[in-house]
Amino acid sequence: MNIKFLYKLLRNLGSKTFEKGEIIIDEADKINNVFYIRKGLVRSYLINEKGEEITFQLFAERQIFGNVHTILFNEPSKFTFETLENTKVYFTDLKTFQDLSTSNSDFLKIDNAIFGRQILKQAFQRIDSFVFLSPEKRYQQYLKDYPNIISRVPDKYIANVLGVTPVSLSRIRKRISKKN
Amino acid sequence: MNIKFLYKLLRNLGSKTFEKGEIIIDEADKINNVFYIRKGLVRSYLINEKGEEITFQLFAERQIFGNVHTILFNEPSKFTFETLENTKVYFTDLKTFQDLSTSNSDFLKIDNAIFGRQILKQAFQRIDSFVFLSPEKRYQQYLKDYPNIISRVPDKYIANVLGVTPVSLSRIRKRISKKN
DNA sequence: CTCATTTATTATCTTTTGTTAACGAGTATT
């Protein structure tokens, strides 16, 4: 990859720092930005019909996130993205990204590489874990895949991400610790 | 979208017909093709450590599928793709697709539109269904989203896709029918 | 059509999960 394009990419990136507890993208926002987490922790969640907050995903250092509903479908965001720690992100918006991509095939590669790949890879891994793994195994895989996240967030968020209740996750943890 | 590009796209598409029960992509193949189902039914599956076939996904008319592991990561396919009916597909490979995309921004749009979008959309919908829905609701949503599939495949495949056992799916069906 | 195979259902039993509520530990607030 050409160094010139790296510079061009960097010139087109913004950076921003959020305090713990700030909202980066609110539900119903139509924000096209693509974010890269330099430092910090972000969770996406929604409020279900019972009024409960359900955490959909957690993002930490070196992860990319964005409002998929707007980026892909031009619809308002289904999730709220909130920082759980003071967080520094780099960001650009999809338009810039695409302009760079179309004018330059190296950028297309970056686009595909960063964008499609990481997000699709995570998505497929996650579906895998639901189809092939029991909740217990799923938790253990999450521990392995995201060791930098689990110790920094409440278990109830993890429970949501794994598709189980917090009470059930607590029991899973107990079962696992008994085995060791 | 320009009609010229449509012609160009069509010239770069192959078409092929498979008998019921044929393998389109075998596990460990490194096939880059992107397939569009004109008519028929395809399932992807793998054989787990217990020797059981686990169905990962089902595809029918107007759906796109491909070997994500090779396309995105240049790794051998994790799944086998097998036809469950006589099936006609259109296909191209990613290289052709990307050549078209880079030389022409309309193609890029098609690329993004067809490729990223449909696959990512399906992936996210599916994760949603695991995080937010009970197995019973998940089954009902699958019925709604893929009415053209359920009546054409054995329930045990659907069970795998939904992440439950065939026995459990049978009970779910009974519970639902009792309520009506 | 008949027989063999596959698939779906049902039953039984065990395990896990959901739900709700209670409790205690730890934080935060005032």
Add this chain to the structure above:
DNA sequence: AATACTCGTTAACAAAAGATAATAAATGAG
């Protein structure tokens, strides 16, 4: 320091799911 909150754990019970096996229904092959 006292109070209120949040969070994780535990308990108790009901509901659901997994495992296994038996049976019924459907499908396919000859």
